[in-house]
Amino acid sequence: MKPYEHGGNVYDYEGEIIDFSSNINPLGVPEWIFDIIKKVDLTKYPDIKYRKLKEAISQYVGYSQENIIVGNGATELIHLFVRAFKVKRPLIPSPAFLEYERAVHINGGEPIYFRLEEDYGFKVNLAKLLLQMEEADSLIIGNPNNPTGQAIIREEIGILLKKAEILNIPVMIDEAFIEFMKDYKNYEALPLAKEHDKLFIVRAVTKFFGMPGLRLGYGIGSPSLIQKLEEYKEPWTVNALADAVGREIFKDEAYIEKTREYVNKEIEYMLYTLREIDYLVAFDTKVNFILLKLRTGRVNDLKQILLKKGILIRDASNFRYLDKSFFRVAIKRHEDNEKLIQALKEIDIKDLVEDKERVVI
Amino acid sequence: MKPYEHGGNVYDYEGEIIDFSSNINPLGVPEWIFDIIKKVDLTKYPDIKYRKLKEAISQYVGYSQENIIVGNGATELIHLFVRAFKVKRPLIPSPAFLEYERAVHINGGEPIYFRLEEDYGFKVNLAKLLLQMEEADSLIIGNPNNPTGQAIIREEIGILLKKAEILNIPVMIDEAFIEFMKDYKNYEALPLAKEHDKLFIVRAVTKFFGMPGLRLGYGIGSPSLIQKLEEYKEPWTVNALADAVGREIFKDEAYIEKTREYVNKEIEYMLYTLREIDYLVAFDTKVNFILLKLRTGRVNDLKQILLKKGILIRDASNFRYLDKSFFRVAIKRHEDNEKLIQALKEIDIKDLVEDKERVVI
Numbered sequence: 156m157k158p159y160e161h162g163g164n165v166y167d168y169e170g171e172i173i174d175f176s177s178n179i180n181p182l183g184v185p186e187w188i189f190d191i192i193k194k195v196d197l198t199k200y201p202d203i204k205y206r207k208l209k210e211a212i213s214q215y216v217g218y219s220q221e222n223i224i225v226g227n228g229a230t231e232l233i234h235l236f237v238r239a240f241k242v243k244r245p246l247i248p249s250p251a252f253l254e255y256e257r258a259v260h261i262n263g264g265e266p267i268y269f270r271l272e273e274d275y276g277f278k279v280n281l282a283k284l285l286l287q288m289e290e291a292d293s294l295i296i297g298n299p300n301n302p303t304g305q306a307i308i309r310e311e312i313g314i315l316l317k318k319a320e321i322l323n324i325p326v327m328i329d330e331a332f333i334e335f336m337k338d339y340k341n342y343e344a345l346p347l348a349k350e351h352d353k354l355f356i357v358r359a360v361t362k363f364f365g366m367p368g369l370r371l372g373y374g375i376g377s378p379s380l381i382q383k384l385e386e387y388k389e390p391w392t393v394n395a396l397a398d399a400v401g402r403e404i405f406k407d408e409a410y411i412e413k414t415r416e417y418v419n420k421e422i423e424y425m426l427y428t429l430r431e432i433d434y435l436v437a438f439d440t441k442v443n444f445i446l447l448k449l450r451t452g453r454v455n456d457l458k459q460i461l462l463k464k465g466i467l468i469r470d471a472s473n474f475r476y477l478d479k480s481f482f483r484v485a486i487k488r489h490e491d492n493e494k495l496i497q498a499l500k501e502i503d504i505k506d507l508v509e510d511k512e513r514v515v516i
Numbered sequence: 517m518k519p520y521e522h523g524g525n526v527y528d529y530e531g532e533i534i535d536f537s538s539n540i541n542p543l544g545v546p547e548w549i550f551d552i553i554k555k556v557d558l559t560k561y562p563d564i565k566y567r568k569l570k571e572a573i574s575q576y577v578g579y580s581q582e583n584i585i586v587g588n589g590a591t592e593l594i595h596l597f598v599r600a601f602k603v604k605r606p607l608i609p610s611p612a613f614l615e616y617e618r619a620v621h622i623n624g625g626e627p628i629y630f631r632l633e634e635d636y637g638f639k640v641n642l643a644k645l646l647l648q649m650e651e652a653d654s655l656i657i658g659n660p661n662n663p664t665g666q667a668i669i670r671e672e673i674g675i676l677l678k679k680a681e682i683l684n685i686p687v688m689i690d691e692a693f694i695e696f697m698k699d700y701k702n703y704e705a706l707p708l709a710k711e712h713d714k715l716f717i718v719r720a721v722t723k724f725f726g727m728p729g730l731r732l733g734y735g736i737g738s739p740s741l742i743q744k745l746e747e748y749k750e751p752w753t754v755n756a757l758a759d760a761v762g763r764e765i766f767k768d769e770a771y772i773e774k775t776r777e778y779v780n781k782e783i784e785y786m787l788y789t790l791r792e793i794d795y796l797v798a799f800d801t802k803v804n805f806i807l808l809k810l811r812t813g814r815v816n817d818l819k820q821i822l823l824k825k826g827i828l829i830r831d832a833s834n835f836r837y838l839d840k841s842f843f844r845v846a847i848k849r850h851e852d853n854e855k856l857i858q859a860l861k862e863i864d865i866k867d868l869v870e871d872k873e874r875v876v877i
Contacts, residue, residue, distance in 0.1 A: 161751065163561035177561060184558050192553060192757075197545050197727035200524035200538060227588060227753050234750050238622070254751070261599070261748050366558035368756025387622050389595050390522065390615070392588050395729025396553075396757050 161253070162469040162483070163367065168462060173491050175484040176469035178301070178332065178444045180365035181491070182417060185410050188366070188400055195399045203390050208401045212373050215405035216345060221378040224385060225401070227392040229331045229359040229372035232384075233295075234258045236327045236355050236374075239387040246291035248279055250474035252301045252329065267291055270476055276439060277303035277446070281311050285318050294319055294326045298342060299333060302471050302483045304440030306333075306342050316344075316351045324353070325380075331359035331372070334411065335443040337419045342441075345375065352377040355384070361397070363414070364404055371397040418443045421486045428496045434504050443486040446471065452507025454482045460506060464498045522614070523830040523844070524728065529823060534852050536845040537830035539662070539693065539805045541726035542852070543778060546771050549727070549761055556760045564751050569762045573734050576766035577706060582739040585746060586762070588753040590692045590720040590733035593745075594656075595619045597688045597716050597735075600748040607652035609640055611835035613662045613690065628652055631837055637800055638664035638807070642672050646679050655680055655687045659703060660694060663832050663844045665801030667694075667703050677705075677712045685714070686741075692720035692733070695772065696804040698780045703802075706736065713738040716745070722758070724775070725765055732758040779804045782847045789857045795865050804847040807832065813868025815843045821867060825859045 163177030202208075209220040216223070226232040233254055236242065243264030247255050248271050259266050269287050271277040277300075288294060294315065299306035307315075312328065319326045328344045336342060344356050353376075360371040371393055374384070393401070425445060429437035436448040449457065454470050461468055471481040484495060524538030563569075570581040577584070587593040594615055597603065604625030608616050609632050620627050630648050632638045638661075649655060655676065660667035668676075673689065680687045689705045697703060705717050714737075721732040732754055735745070754762070786806060790798035797809040810818065815831050822829055832842040845856060 161561075161564060164564055165560060166563040166565070166567065174560070179559060188558070189554070193550070195729065197549070197722075197729040198540060199526060199535070200522075200728045201731075202527040203522060203525055204527070206527065227750070227755075230750055230752065361558075367561045367752075368556065368558040370562075370752060370755040389588070389591055391591065391728075391731060392753070394588075394731040394755055394758060397755060 160473055165467060168467065170465065172462075172465050172467050173487065173494060174467050175487060175495060176467045177367065178362065178485045179367055180363055180414050180443075181421070181485075181487040182365060182410070182414055184365045185407055187403070187407075191399050191403055192396055195395050197395055199395065201391050201393060201395045201398045205393060205398060208393070208398050211402045211405055216375055218345075218348065218375055222348065222375055222381060224374045224381050224388070225393050226372045226374065228361065228367075228370045229329060229357045230254055231392055232357045232372055232374045233327070233329065234261070235384050235387055236325070236357075237262050239384050240293060240325045242293045242325075244291055245293040245295045246284070246288055247295045248284065248300065250302055250471070250477050251295075251297050253474070255295045255297075255329075256475075266295075268475055271300070271303055271305070277305050279305070279307050279311070281314065284315070288315070288318055288322060288324070291324060293324050295329070296327070297329045297331070298344070299336060299442040301332065302444065302446050302469070302474055302477075304438065304442050304444060304446055306336065306441045308341050309344060309347065312344050313347060316347055316354055319353065320351065325355065326351070326353060327355045327357060329357045331357065331362060332442045333358070334363045335415065335418050336441050337415060348375050348377065352379060355380055360401055360404060364410070366400070369397045369400060370394070371401050418486050421489060421492055424489070425486060425492055425496070429499070432499055434502070434507075435499070445484055445486070447482050447484065449480040449507065451504060453479045455479065456507045457482065457502065460502060461498055466495055466498055521834055526828060529828065531826065533823075533826055533828050534848065534855060535828050536848060536856060537828045538728065539723065539846045540728055541724055541775050541804075542782070542846075542848040543726060543771070543775055545726045546765075546768055548764070548768075552760050552764055553757055556756050558756055560756065562752050562754060562756045562759045566754060566759060569754070569759050572763045572766055577736060579706075579709065579736055583709065583736055583742060585735045585737075585742050585749070586754050587733045587735065589722065589728075589731045590690060590718045591615055592753055593718045593733055593735045594688070594690065595622070596745050596748055597686070597718075598623050600745050601654060601686045603654045603686075605652055606654040606656045607645070607649055608656045609645065609661065611663055611832070611838050612656075612658050614835070616656045616658075616690075617836075627656075629836055632661070632664055632666070638666050640666070640668050640672070642675065645676070649676070649679055649683060649685070652685060654685050656690070657688070658690045658692070659705070660697060660803040662693065663805065663807050663830070663835055663838075665799065665803050665805060665807055667697065667802045669702050670705060670708065673705050674708060677708055677715060680714065681712065686716065687712070687714060688716045688718060690718045692718065692723060693803045694719070695724045696776065696779050697802055698776060709736050709738065713740060716741055721762055721765065725771070727761070730758045730761060731755070732762050779847050782850060782853055785850070786847060786853055786857075790860070793860055795863070795868075796860070806845050806847070808843050808845065810841040810843075810868065812865060814840045816840065817868045818843065818863065821863060822859055827856055827859055
């Protein structure tokens with residue numbers, strides 16, 4: 156139940172570092188944010204019901220306030236779902252975001268893992284997944300999934316939800332990254348929340364808007380599901396600053412569109428250039444990060460070499476089913492991405508294997 | 517397990533309101549806070565280990581970082597204690613802050629309540645409390661206690677802790693308001709954390725510094741207790757802005773001293789003038805709020821009349837062992853306190869009882 160190592164932990168390192176380990180909007184924070192923050196009245200508790208914030212989210216997602224819950228990042232909502240539904244044996248397609256597993260362990264449970272196969276490009280084999288759901292008390296899916304970058308289209312999500320309904324088990328779909336997708340409209344589960352009482356969709360706000368430091372997420376579900384979650388929720392977890400920013404942020408459609416365009420152009424650039432590097436396998440991705448694999452050597456050595464060049468990557472070896480040859484990089488600004496590519500090209504493979512137990516895959 | 521009504525909920529009302537329902541530093545936010553907030557880099561996750569923040573707290577409380585945990589207000593830490601120690605049957609001297617009880621209910625438990633007697637000035641009868649501890653799996657105390665304003669001196673806390681040690685049960689002492697006390701040094705449990713492995717002291721930061729909107733609390737305990745809590749903690753719950761402010765706030769000793777002086781002078785003024793009002797009983801207090809009782813009539817009627825005058829009080833009838841005649845007011849700025857006193861003096865008692873079931877106590 157120990158806290159896991161996550162990305163974004165630049166504080167372990169000294170000096171200027173380009174952080175490819177955390178999957179944040181590369182365009183930075185919209186300028187108007189600071190005008191909002193300056194005006195916040197900190198002498199009041201946040202509205203315990205977050206009415207104005209929920210109203211803003213309501214406009215954005217097209218659901219009414221009784222369908223919406225807000226949280227201290229998506230993470231609070233993930234833990235809340237596990238607690239409220241007393242989740243002990245969820246099925247989790249993996250590798251996956253480590254907090255799913257941790258939330259279940261904290262709650263005294265033990266997940267069942269559905270193995271996403273490398274040979275299958277880490278895509279979900281729907282038939283197999285449906286079969287394995289029989290053993291589970293719930294289903295937890297990252298869509299798109301971290302760290303694989305793969306996603307399940309809505310039609311298939313619909314099939315999973317029908318199965319879940321038959322089994323009468325709750326489903327959490329973590330869409331923390333979905334807004335980075337070019338064709339997110341074919342993937343987001345939003346329209347399905349109308350029909351499925353036990354579907355909980357989790358979204359991150361501050362990640363997409365380049366401000367993970369602010370901590371804001373929200374969730375969508377049926378009124379009965381949301382009410383159940385509220386019963387277990389700690390009060391005031393979204394602070395007054397995140398509340399104030401959240402009320403305005405969804406209106407910035409220009410920023411949203413620009414981000415999507417920028418990120419998707421960079422995904423193409425990154426995949427193309429990464430695939431020119433012989434010692435790497437770059438897996439397909441639908442989102443603002445890429446899973447990579449060393450054909451030879453260990454990521455920890457690569458990580459240390461890159462750190463000396465001021466670049467931090469996410470060692471992905473602590474994800475289930477991945478080993479010491481996997482790492483993840485975020486899509487960043489073009490000039491930063493170029494620096495990463497350049498640094499990777501300069502690597503002498505011998506430095507990754509010399510005098511060390513050779514790992515050939 | 518429904519969320520409770522707390523104070524500070526000004527959002528239910530329209531127009532300008534002086535909020536006596538939430539117990540916040542009346543001096544407002546120190547000016548330098550805004551310079552800090554402006555400079556925060558929101559594009560990074562907060563340090564998941566909050567090293568610099570813990571360093572600042574460490575200096576303030578005289579314990580090392582391994583004795584310290586930080587949270588999204590004291591509330592997160594209260595819930596965390598209950599979860600980590602699987603608290604099911606704590607003894608809670610009551611009336612008390614409602615989140616203690618709620619945290620236990622969420623966790624599937626049912627507290628035992630130690631009744632703080634009105635006839636005893638809501639003080640703790642130590643011998644009785646010791647006896648009742650035999651039935652409990654833990655002890656949760658607000659010190660000073662909300663809403664009663666009473667406190668237990670450290671010598672007596674020490675006796676409770678020895679008893680807890682014999683019973684081998686954990687103890688949480690919520691000191692969210694302790695820094696408002698004139699003679700807090702005789703009451704704070706800090707020195708006892710060295711000797712008691714299962715003592716957890718919870719402190720609120722942003723309440724004392726007039727910024728409940730920012731959400732920051734911390735807890736102190738033995739390294740083994742803190743480690744246990746960290747295992748159950750959700751990551752990044754303190755956002756980057758609260759983190760940044762928290763690193764500097766304890767250095768503002770002038771503000772801390774000025775607050776203590778101001779509040780304690782106003783306590784004297786308030787008790788003196790409130791006791792001139794015939795229809796009220798004002799209970800003794802050691803801290804920045806006062807529990808009051810109507811000798812006749814119902815608080816809800818009083819609350820509605822005061823709201824029309826732009827004043828919000830805390831109806832205390834949802835606290836255990838209190839009834840419809842109790843309310844709580846915070847100590848605010850002198851000019852606001854005067855307005856409250858004036859408004860209370862103008863009340864015609866008939867408006868509280870006329871045409872209504874008469875409540876005489």
